[in-house]
Amino acid sequence: MTVAFYPGSFDPITNGHIDVLVQALNVASKVVVAIGIHPGKTPLFTFEERASLIRQSLSGVLPERAGDVSVVSFSNLVVDAARAHDAPLLIRGLRDGTDLDYEMQMAGMNRQMAPEVQTVFLPAGVASRPITATLVRQIAAMGGDVSAFVPAPVLAALKARQKG
Template sequence: MRIGLYPGTFDPVTHGHLDIIRRSCALVDRLVIGVAINRSKGPMFSLEERVAMLEPICAQMSQDTGCQVIVHPFENLLIQCAADVGASIIVRGLRAVADFEYEYQMVGMNRALDDSIETVFLMAEARHQAIASKLVKEIARLGGDVSKFVTPEIEAKLKDKLASS
Protein backbone atom coordinates (compact mmCIF):
# COMPACT_ATOMS: atom_id res chain seq x y z
CA MET A 1 0.00 0.00 0.00
CA ARG A 2 1.37 3.40 -0.98
CA ILE A 3 0.94 5.89 1.88
CA GLY A 4 1.33 9.63 1.53
CA LEU A 5 1.47 12.36 4.14
CA TYR A 6 0.13 15.84 3.44
CA PRO A 7 1.16 18.01 6.39
CA GLY A 8 0.00 21.48 7.28
CA THR A 9 -1.55 23.68 9.91
CA PHE A 10 -4.90 23.85 8.09
CA ASP A 11 -5.96 26.94 10.05
CA PRO A 12 -8.46 26.85 8.40
CA VAL A 13 -8.60 24.33 5.56
CA THR A 14 -9.14 26.12 2.25
CA HIS A 15 -10.17 25.19 -1.29
CA GLY A 16 -6.45 25.20 -2.10
CA HIS A 17 -5.85 22.50 0.51
CA LEU A 18 -8.81 20.50 -0.78
CA ASP A 19 -7.44 20.69 -4.32
CA ILE A 20 -4.11 19.25 -3.18
CA ILE A 21 -5.83 16.54 -1.12
CA ARG A 22 -8.05 15.50 -4.04
CA ARG A 23 -5.15 15.36 -6.49
CA SER A 24 -2.90 13.54 -4.00
CA CYS A 25 -5.47 10.77 -3.81
CA ALA A 26 -4.55 9.80 -7.36
CA LEU A 27 -0.97 9.16 -6.22
CA VAL A 28 -1.48 7.02 -3.11
CA ASP A 29 -3.76 4.39 -1.60
CA ARG A 30 -3.89 6.10 1.80
CA LEU A 31 -3.40 9.80 2.39
CA VAL A 32 -2.69 10.96 5.93
CA ILE A 33 -3.54 14.60 6.55
CA GLY A 34 -0.95 15.59 9.15
CA VAL A 35 -2.35 18.44 11.22
CA ALA A 36 0.60 20.26 12.75
CA ILE A 37 0.19 21.57 16.27
CA ASN A 38 2.83 24.28 15.63
CA ARG A 39 2.21 26.55 18.62
CA SER A 40 4.64 29.13 17.20
CA LYS A 41 2.16 30.03 14.45
CA GLY A 42 -0.54 30.94 17.01
CA PRO A 43 -3.43 29.28 15.18
CA MET A 44 -6.93 30.75 15.32
CA PHE A 45 -8.46 27.30 15.74
CA SER A 46 -7.37 24.77 18.34
CA LEU A 47 -5.90 21.47 17.21
CA GLU A 48 -9.16 19.75 18.11
CA GLU A 49 -11.17 22.24 16.06
CA ARG A 50 -8.90 21.86 13.03
CA VAL A 51 -9.08 18.07 13.23
CA ALA A 52 -12.89 18.24 13.60
CA MET A 53 -13.11 20.50 10.51
CA LEU A 54 -11.03 18.07 8.45
CA GLU A 55 -12.59 14.77 9.47
CA PRO A 56 -15.91 15.07 7.57
CA ILE A 57 -14.09 16.54 4.57
CA CYS A 58 -11.67 13.61 4.55
CA ALA A 59 -14.48 11.08 4.94
CA GLN A 60 -16.21 12.57 1.90
CA MET A 61 -12.94 12.69 -0.04
CA SER A 62 -12.41 8.97 0.73
CA GLN A 63 -15.85 8.18 -0.69
CA ASP A 64 -15.33 10.36 -3.75
CA THR A 65 -11.86 9.11 -4.66
CA GLY A 66 -11.57 5.56 -3.28
CA CYS A 67 -8.40 6.62 -1.47
CA GLN A 68 -8.41 6.23 2.30
CA VAL A 69 -7.98 9.77 3.69
CA ILE A 70 -7.37 10.07 7.42
CA VAL A 71 -6.52 12.90 9.80
CA HIS A 72 -3.49 12.62 12.09
CA PRO A 73 -2.37 15.41 14.45
CA PHE A 74 1.37 15.66 15.09
CA GLU A 75 3.92 17.79 16.91
CA ASN A 76 7.17 16.00 16.16
CA LEU A 77 9.48 16.35 13.18
CA LEU A 78 7.72 15.95 9.84
CA ILE A 79 10.06 13.16 8.81
CA GLN A 80 9.32 11.34 12.09
CA CYS A 81 5.57 11.76 11.52
CA ALA A 82 5.99 10.27 8.05
CA ALA A 83 7.78 7.27 9.55
CA ASP A 84 5.13 6.95 12.31
CA VAL A 85 2.30 6.68 9.77
CA GLY A 86 4.27 4.53 7.32
CA ALA A 87 4.38 7.19 4.59
CA SER A 88 6.90 6.83 1.78
CA ILE A 89 5.78 10.12 0.20
CA ILE A 90 5.36 13.60 1.64
CA VAL A 91 3.03 15.77 -0.43
CA ARG A 92 3.53 19.51 -0.44
CA GLY A 93 1.46 22.09 -2.26
CA LEU A 94 3.12 25.03 -3.99
CA ARG A 95 1.55 28.36 -4.83
CA ALA A 96 4.48 30.57 -5.75
CA VAL A 97 8.24 30.72 -6.10
CA ALA A 98 8.56 31.77 -2.45
CA ASP A 99 6.89 28.49 -1.43
CA PHE A 100 9.40 26.56 -3.53
CA GLU A 101 12.43 28.19 -1.93
CA TYR A 102 11.24 27.26 1.56
CA GLU A 103 10.16 23.76 0.54
CA TYR A 104 13.44 23.15 -1.28
CA GLN A 105 15.33 23.72 1.98
CA MET A 106 12.93 21.45 3.86
CA VAL A 107 13.41 18.64 1.34
CA GLY A 108 17.15 18.84 1.76
CA MET A 109 16.91 18.60 5.53
CA ASN A 110 14.34 15.81 5.39
CA ARG A 111 16.46 13.84 2.91
CA ALA A 112 19.43 14.18 5.27
CA LEU A 113 17.29 12.77 8.09
CA ASP A 114 15.71 9.94 6.06
CA ASP A 115 16.44 9.54 2.36
CA SER A 116 13.86 6.76 1.95
CA ILE A 117 10.97 9.24 2.08
CA GLU A 118 10.34 11.20 -1.13
CA THR A 119 8.71 14.62 -1.34
CA VAL A 120 6.28 15.33 -4.15
CA PHE A 121 5.26 18.88 -5.02
CA LEU A 122 1.87 19.65 -6.49
CA MET A 123 1.23 23.08 -7.92
CA ALA A 124 -2.04 24.56 -6.81
CA GLU A 125 -4.52 25.04 -9.63
CA ALA A 126 -4.41 28.59 -10.96
CA ARG A 127 -7.74 29.54 -9.35
CA HIS A 128 -6.37 28.50 -5.94
CA GLN A 129 -2.84 29.92 -6.11
CA ALA A 130 -3.59 33.11 -4.20
CA ILE A 131 -5.38 31.35 -1.34
CA ALA A 132 -3.53 31.31 1.97
CA SER A 133 -5.12 30.49 5.31
CA LYS A 134 -3.47 33.56 6.83
CA LEU A 135 -5.12 35.82 4.26
CA VAL A 136 -8.48 34.07 4.59
CA LYS A 137 -8.43 34.72 8.35
CA GLU A 138 -7.52 38.37 7.79
CA ILE A 139 -10.33 38.87 5.26
CA ALA A 140 -12.79 37.22 7.67
CA ARG A 141 -11.54 39.37 10.60
CA LEU A 142 -12.20 42.50 8.56
CA GLY A 143 -15.70 41.37 7.57
CA GLY A 144 -14.88 40.37 4.01
CA ASP A 145 -16.43 37.57 1.98
CA VAL A 146 -14.37 34.37 2.20
CA SER A 147 -16.88 32.12 0.40
CA LYS A 148 -14.60 31.87 -2.65
CA PHE A 149 -11.80 30.43 -0.53
CA VAL A 150 -13.42 27.97 1.90
CA THR A 151 -16.41 25.65 2.07
CA PRO A 152 -19.68 26.98 3.55
CA GLU A 153 -19.05 24.88 6.69
CA ILE A 154 -15.61 26.39 7.21
CA GLU A 155 -16.94 29.88 6.51
CA ALA A 156 -19.54 29.38 9.26
CA LYS A 157 -16.87 28.18 11.68
CA LEU A 158 -14.75 31.25 10.92
CA LYS A 159 -17.70 33.54 11.60
CA ASP A 160 -18.54 31.71 14.82
CA LYS A 161 -14.92 31.86 16.01
CA LEU A 162 -14.67 35.58 15.28
CA ALA A 163 -18.02 36.30 16.94
CA SER A 164 -16.93 34.51 20.11
CA SER A 165 -13.57 36.28 20.41
Protein backbone atom coordinates in the same frame (compact mmCIF):
# COMPACT_ATOMS: atom_id res chain seq x y z
CA MET B 1 -0.87 0.48 -0.74
CA THR B 2 0.99 3.78 -0.79
CA VAL B 3 0.55 6.17 2.11
CA ALA B 4 1.20 9.89 1.69
CA PHE B 5 1.78 12.31 4.57
CA TYR B 6 0.38 15.82 4.03
CA PRO B 7 1.56 18.13 6.85
CA GLY B 8 0.47 21.69 7.61
CA SER B 9 -1.26 23.89 10.12
CA PHE B 10 -4.59 23.84 8.25
CA ASP B 11 -5.79 26.77 10.37
CA PRO B 12 -8.21 26.74 8.65
CA ILE B 13 -8.19 24.34 5.72
CA THR B 14 -8.65 26.29 2.48
CA ASN B 15 -9.75 25.44 -1.04
CA GLY B 16 -6.05 25.35 -1.91
CA HIS B 17 -5.42 22.66 0.71
CA ILE B 18 -8.40 20.68 -0.58
CA ASP B 19 -7.06 20.97 -4.14
CA VAL B 20 -3.71 19.52 -3.07
CA LEU B 21 -5.40 16.83 -0.93
CA VAL B 22 -7.52 15.67 -3.89
CA GLN B 23 -4.36 15.51 -6.04
CA ALA B 24 -2.58 13.54 -3.30
CA LEU B 25 -5.39 10.99 -3.41
CA ASN B 26 -4.59 10.55 -7.11
CA VAL B 27 -1.02 9.46 -6.30
CA ALA B 28 -1.55 7.56 -3.04
CA SER B 29 -4.11 5.07 -1.81
CA LYS B 30 -4.20 6.65 1.64
CA VAL B 31 -3.37 10.18 2.83
CA VAL B 32 -2.54 11.14 6.38
CA VAL B 33 -3.37 14.81 6.88
CA ALA B 34 -1.03 15.86 9.67
CA ILE B 35 -1.81 18.96 11.68
CA GLY B 36 1.34 20.46 13.13
CA ILE B 37 1.01 21.45 16.76
CA HIS B 38 3.44 24.12 17.93
CA PRO B 39 3.36 25.08 21.62
CA GLY B 40 4.46 28.65 20.87
CA LYS B 41 1.55 29.34 18.49
CA THR B 42 -2.07 29.97 19.32
CA PRO B 43 -4.22 28.74 16.44
CA LEU B 44 -7.63 30.13 15.59
CA PHE B 45 -9.13 26.62 15.70
CA THR B 46 -8.23 23.78 18.05
CA PHE B 47 -6.81 20.54 16.69
CA GLU B 48 -10.20 18.86 17.10
CA GLU B 49 -11.96 21.68 15.23
CA ARG B 50 -9.42 21.62 12.40
CA ALA B 51 -9.64 17.82 12.13
CA SER B 52 -13.43 18.01 11.95
CA LEU B 53 -13.32 20.78 9.32
CA ILE B 54 -10.90 18.73 7.21
CA ARG B 55 -13.14 15.66 7.35
CA GLN B 56 -16.31 17.67 6.60
CA SER B 57 -14.65 19.56 3.74
CA LEU B 58 -13.31 16.42 2.08
CA SER B 59 -16.65 14.66 2.46
CA GLY B 60 -18.24 17.55 0.58
CA VAL B 61 -15.89 17.28 -2.41
CA LEU B 62 -14.84 13.65 -2.58
CA PRO B 63 -17.13 11.58 -0.34
CA GLU B 64 -16.09 8.29 -1.94
CA ARG B 65 -12.47 8.81 -0.78
CA ALA B 66 -13.16 10.24 2.69
CA GLY B 67 -12.34 6.84 4.21
CA ASP B 68 -8.89 6.96 2.62
CA VAL B 69 -7.91 10.04 4.64
CA SER B 70 -6.96 10.11 8.30
CA VAL B 71 -6.22 13.22 10.35
CA VAL B 72 -3.51 13.20 13.01
CA SER B 73 -1.47 15.70 14.97
CA PHE B 74 2.30 15.88 15.19
CA SER B 75 4.80 18.03 17.07
CA ASN B 76 8.08 16.45 16.02
CA LEU B 77 10.08 16.55 12.79
CA VAL B 78 7.86 15.99 9.78
CA VAL B 79 10.04 13.14 8.50
CA ASP B 80 9.84 11.38 11.87
CA ALA B 81 6.06 11.81 11.88
CA ALA B 82 5.85 10.45 8.30
CA ARG B 83 7.95 7.44 9.32
CA ALA B 84 5.71 6.82 12.34
CA HIS B 85 2.74 6.58 9.95
CA ASP B 86 4.59 4.36 7.44
CA ALA B 87 4.27 7.09 4.81
CA PRO B 88 7.05 7.04 2.20
CA LEU B 89 5.57 10.10 0.43
CA LEU B 90 5.60 13.61 1.82
CA ILE B 91 3.09 15.88 0.05
CA ARG B 92 3.83 19.57 -0.40
CA GLY B 93 1.65 22.01 -2.30
CA LEU B 94 3.20 24.73 -4.43
CA ARG B 95 1.56 28.04 -5.32
CA ASP B 96 4.46 29.89 -6.92
CA GLY B 97 8.21 30.20 -7.28
CA THR B 98 8.62 31.52 -3.75
CA ASP B 99 7.01 28.34 -2.40
CA LEU B 100 9.27 26.27 -4.65
CA ASP B 101 12.45 27.92 -3.34
CA TYR B 102 11.47 27.33 0.28
CA GLU B 103 10.12 23.81 -0.32
CA MET B 104 13.25 22.74 -2.22
CA GLN B 105 15.36 23.68 0.80
CA MET B 106 13.07 21.73 3.10
CA ALA B 107 12.98 18.74 0.72
CA GLY B 108 16.79 18.69 0.65
CA MET B 109 17.06 18.76 4.43
CA ASN B 110 14.34 16.12 4.81
CA ARG B 111 16.06 13.86 2.28
CA GLN B 112 19.30 14.08 4.24
CA MET B 113 17.49 13.07 7.43
CA ALA B 114 15.19 10.46 5.87
CA PRO B 115 16.28 9.30 2.39
CA GLU B 116 13.42 6.78 2.30
CA VAL B 117 10.80 9.56 2.48
CA GLN B 118 10.23 11.11 -0.95
CA THR B 119 8.87 14.65 -1.23
CA VAL B 120 6.19 15.06 -3.88
CA PHE B 121 5.33 18.58 -5.03
CA LEU B 122 1.78 19.16 -6.23
CA PRO B 123 0.92 22.45 -7.94
CA ALA B 124 -2.07 24.39 -6.71
CA GLY B 125 -4.76 25.03 -9.30
CA VAL B 126 -4.94 28.50 -10.80
CA ALA B 127 -7.98 29.46 -8.72
CA SER B 128 -6.33 28.53 -5.43
CA ARG B 129 -2.82 29.91 -5.96
CA PRO B 130 -3.34 33.21 -4.10
CA ILE B 131 -5.04 31.57 -1.10
CA THR B 132 -3.25 31.28 2.23
CA ALA B 133 -4.77 30.38 5.58
CA THR B 134 -3.14 33.50 7.06
CA LEU B 135 -4.91 35.76 4.56
CA VAL B 136 -8.19 33.91 5.09
CA ARG B 137 -7.93 34.47 8.87
CA GLN B 138 -7.09 38.16 8.38
CA ILE B 139 -9.88 38.83 5.88
CA ALA B 140 -12.44 36.95 8.00
CA ALA B 141 -11.35 38.80 11.17
CA MET B 142 -12.00 42.11 9.39
CA GLY B 143 -15.45 41.01 8.27
CA GLY B 144 -14.50 40.27 4.67
CA ASP B 145 -16.07 37.62 2.48
CA VAL B 146 -13.86 34.51 2.31
CA SER B 147 -16.47 32.26 0.67
CA ALA B 148 -14.39 31.94 -2.51
CA PHE B 149 -11.37 30.72 -0.54
CA VAL B 150 -12.69 28.08 1.86
CA PRO B 151 -15.04 25.09 1.85
CA ALA B 152 -18.58 25.67 3.19
CA PRO B 153 -17.94 24.04 6.62
CA VAL B 154 -14.98 26.38 7.18
CA LEU B 155 -17.00 29.41 6.15
CA ALA B 156 -19.69 28.46 8.67
CA ALA B 157 -17.09 27.94 11.40
CA LEU B 158 -15.43 31.30 10.67
CA LYS B 159 -18.82 33.07 10.82
CA ALA B 160 -19.67 31.32 14.09
CA ARG B 161 -16.28 32.34 15.53
CA GLN B 162 -16.94 35.99 14.62
CA LYS B 163 -20.29 35.98 16.40
CA GLY B 164 -18.93 34.21 19.47
